[in-house]
Amino acid sequence: MTTDLVIEAHGLVKHFGETKALQGVDLAVARGTVLGVLGPNGAGKTTAVRILSTLLTPDAGTARIGGHDVVKDAVKVRQSIGLTGQYASVDEDLTGRQNLQLFGMLLDLGKANARARATELLEWFDLTEAADRPAKTYSGGMRRRLDLAASLVGRPDVIFLDEPTTGLDPSKREDMWDVVRTLVNEGSTVLLTTQYLEEADALADEITVIDHGRVIAHDTPDGLKRVVGGQTLEVRPSDLTRLEETATILAQVSSDGRAEEIRKGVLAVPVADDSALTATVSRLASVGIGVTELSLHLPSLDEVFFTLTGRTASADDTSVTDKKEVA
Secondary structure: OOOOEEEEEEEEEEEEOOEEEEEEEEEEEEOOOEEEEEOOOOOOHHHHHHHHOOOOOOOEEEEEEOOEEOOOOHHHHHHHEEEEOOOOOOOOOOEHHHHHHHHHHHOOOOHHHHHHHHHHHHHHOOOOOOOOOEHHHOOHHHHHHHHHHHHOOOOOOEEEEEOOOOOOOHHHHHHHHHHHHHHHHOOOEEEEEEOOHHHHHHHOOEEEEEEOOEEEEEEOHHHHHOOOOOEEEEEEEOOHHHHHHHHHHHHHHOOOOOOEEEEOOEEEEEEOOOHHHHHHHHHHHHOOOOEEEEEEEOOOHHHHHHHHHOOOOOOOOOOHHHHHHOO
């Protein structure tokens, strides 16, 4: 991974009256990578994005995008970024095509290039059939896709995605993930805020966890999962009449000496390291127990977030920050 940082923030502070939205946040994103910024409602994620995209001025701290200061060189920053916020920025009375062409004209692409780019993006986001309908007739998922398409009209080097898949059904969320992967493969740098832990796990090279305006953790997805400690070994014997015998064997490799049936016919035990898998396979084979499922995995990011904060990432935070900035 390159050490060429495209997004840098140091000690960002932002207050809204009595509410401390950001309290010294540091962020760093290397070129051609995805940084996932995780946190519950009101954590400060959107406030950070709005500062990085020049929509807000920090009370303290500095931030640079592609080497340009977000306060002193705001115009240059805006020329290099694309932003998809939590709410659609498109004009509902214009068609999808007209919206994209308008963005192209505002970015000085010229009529012909704006039309060509609009057509390209409509095809990419599977909106061609709806291209000439007013955006107000689009479903929520279609509007999200149009909004993301609009942020890409100028082929930005840096893309801010602020909870881009909120409200999308699982299949459309997967489609959006494919778009993000394609953007990164083509050289874009992405900062993604999300409350979907599986989204960060699927897309992010590194993850920063923010809570109450502070960074409380930063690491790779696997590195964060190790915060919880240990791994989990799951086994389903092919002969369920030997479930108890299998549990006895698993207890011997378990870090706490017991096995738990987590769903019908599937046993799980916490283990200290990868060696438990080899030991389990050997012991089961020695007594002739076959298996239909066998897996070893790190804790989920949900478990990590709960360990770090004492609550799930989707837990409501009814702070003023949430009300005013939808952080």
